[in-house]
Ligand code: 5GP
């Protein structure tokens with residue numbers, strides 16, 4: 145309540161506002177950012193969304209997408225200027241400034257009031273106003289609640305609604321993860337009231353594969369999946385040559401890790417992608433196995449209990465070998 149009052153006070157008069165979210169934004173990152181942007185624009189603020197990197201083309205349909213500034217060396221000066229000038233800086237769907245690349249140091253030095261809205265575990269305390277709820281299913285759920293608690297639920301229209309819905313539907317795994325509470329469904333009911341087209345949103349996100357992406361999926365499942373039965377673990381490792389061969393675009397590897405987890409008996413899944421800058425890793429688990437802890441302990445990462453990510457600067461094969469060598473340490477959780 146204190147945080148809502150502080151935010152209400154801050155937004156009393158039109159402000160220059162900058163919104164950002166994590167590297168390689170997913171539907172919750174971009175949907176919560178554009179949903180919030182749509183609301184703040186309606187309230188008469190000046191709003192600029194800046195993403196630290198590009199994002200999948202299956203998110204391009206969101207209202208406000210055309211006005212997003214994607215950070216790159218060529219937009220660096222403009223991004224710096226916007227961050228310097230911002231009176232309010234919203235940080236959505238990430239828990240520490242290391243998750244937003246170069247933007248992190250600019251925001252750290254910025255004079256604007258920083259507002260965090262996030263649901264990741266163990267958030268850093270870099271913001272002046274914090275809405276951190278680690279049991280929320282999605283940041284979009286929290287954005288809905290913030291707008292509602294500011295007394296403005298009536299301003300949530302179909303465009304804002306579809307952005308928020310996209311965030312919630314993806315982060316709940318289409319309403320199947322344990323985070324899918326009554327509260328989530330109540331919010332969805334309210335969003336449906338605005339006239340959102342859920343068929344359109346699902347088709348845009350899940351049924352918009354390019355032909356090469358689908359063939360890449362087929363190749364990976366047939367040839368690249370390793371199952372370590374002894375530890376109820378499955379993983380996929382994709383080389384940079386394979387990414388090139390299938391002309392892989394941002395977002396093309398999204399969801400791959402879930403196939404590894406969908407094998408009967410598998411409790412722990414990992415996806416290793418050999419990116420130019422480092423090996424990017426996704427972890428997923430079922431039940432009590434905390435991949436947040438695993439990613440933090442061994443791969444400089446973090447996230448949620450059952451969905452986390454990390455990074456490795458070792459070659460792909462060494463990274464995978466290291467991962468496999470760690471499994472016996474977790475035998476108790478993985479096997480019993
Ligand atoms: P994904 O595997 O889909 O990229 O990410 C799963 C979850 O872990 C997301 O909530 C994402 O924000 C978080 N995550 C992914 N990579 C990292 C990372 O390198 N560091 C941290 N702290 N979180 C990550």
Ligand code: MN
Nearest residue numbers: 172237283315
């Ligand atoms: Mn999220």
